Amino acid sequence: ALNDLLDIMLADGSPDVTAEDETKDETALASSRGARVDGVETILSLCRTDATTAARFDDQLRGAARDPHPAVLFAVASHLVMLWNNARELMWGIADTIAKYEENPRVLHFFADFLTRVLHVDPPRVDGLVFAILPKAEQYQGDARDNLLEALGSINVVLWVTHERSRARERLQL
Numbered sequence: 001a002l003n004d005l006l007d008i009m010l011a012d013g014s015p016d017v018t019a020e021d022e023t024k025d026e027t028a029l030a031s032s033r034g035a036r037v038d039g040v041e042t043i044l045s046l047c048r049t050d051a052t053t054a055a056r057f058d059d060q061l062r063g064a065a066r067d068p069h070p071a072v073l074f075a076v077a078s079h080l081v082m083l084w085n086n087a088r089e090l091m092w093g094i095a096d097t098i099a100k101y102e103e104n105p106r107v108l109h110f111f112a113d114f115l116t117r118v119l120h121v122d123p124p125r126v127d128g129l130v131f132a133i134l135p136k137a138e139q140y141q142g143d144a145r146d147n148l149l150e151a152l153g154s155i156n157v158v159l160w161v162t163h164e165r166s167r168a169r170e171r172l173q174l
Contacts (some may be wrong), residue, residue, distance in 0.1 A: 003104060016060070018039045024142060025087060031084065031154040032130075034065065034069075034071060036064070036069065036071075036072045037071050037072055037075045039060075039064075040061070040067075040072055040075045040076055040079075041062045041075050041079060042171075043060055043061060043064075044061070044075075044076075044079045044080075044083065044165040045082065047061075047082060047083055047086055047087055048082055048085065050086055051086040051087065051102070053086070054083065054086040054087035054090065055087070056161075058087075058090055060091060061076070062090075062094065062097065064076050065094045065097040065098055065101075066101060068098060070104045070106065070107055072104060073098070073104060073107045074106070074107055076094065076098070077098060077102075077107050077108075077110040077111040077113075077114060078110045078113070079096075080094060080095065080111075080114045081114055081117050081118070084118075088123065089160060092122075092125065095114065095115075095129055096129070098111050099111070099128075099129040099132040099133055100132060103136065105136075105140045105144035105145070105147070105148050106144070108133055108136065108137070108145055108148055109148050109151055111131070111153055112130075112148065112151035112155065113151070115129055115130060115155055116151075116154070116155060119155060119158055119159070120158075120162070120163075122130075123159055123163035123165060124165075126159065127163075127167060127168060128157065128158050128164045129130070130152050130155050130156065130159070130168075131167060131171075133148075133170070134149075136140075137149050137152060153167075153172070156171050156172055157172065160172055
């Protein structure tokens with residue numbers, strides 16, 4: 001019954017993202033409550049229970065990582081670390097999906113926060129995710145570009161200085 005309820009919550013029934021949605025700051029974006037946002041946050045919280053519970057929600061979370069609405073993606077990106085203890089491979093799989101497909105610079109900025117949290121655990125993987133995002137970041141304009149490049153630059157400094165990642169060093173020398 002819980003899975004059915006969460007499936008209903010995650011069903012794509014929201015309207016398309018409007019220009020007004022895209023101009024909201026992160027606080028307003030996070031407060032754009034909807035059933036899918038609540039569903040994702042509920043699932044991520046439940047995944048903290050144990051690995052068996054986390055495995056039950058694999059498909060829903062992978063789907064949420066490709067949701068068309070930035071508020072849902074914001075919820076995924078900003079709570080992704082909740083999968084750390086019980087679904088680490090799922091967490092990394094979702095991280096790969098976000099790095100590969102996500103285009104919203106604000107969502108990617110919050111994803112960079114996730115990368116900062118896991119940076120010292122798997123530097124090669126974080127390096128790959130950062131370099132998947134960098135070409136997108138360079139295409140943005142204004143504050144969106146500057147904020148994301150600053151966040152990724154901070155990660156690159158640690159990748160170079162602490163973990164001797166040569167690609168990060170090369171990027172910083174540009």
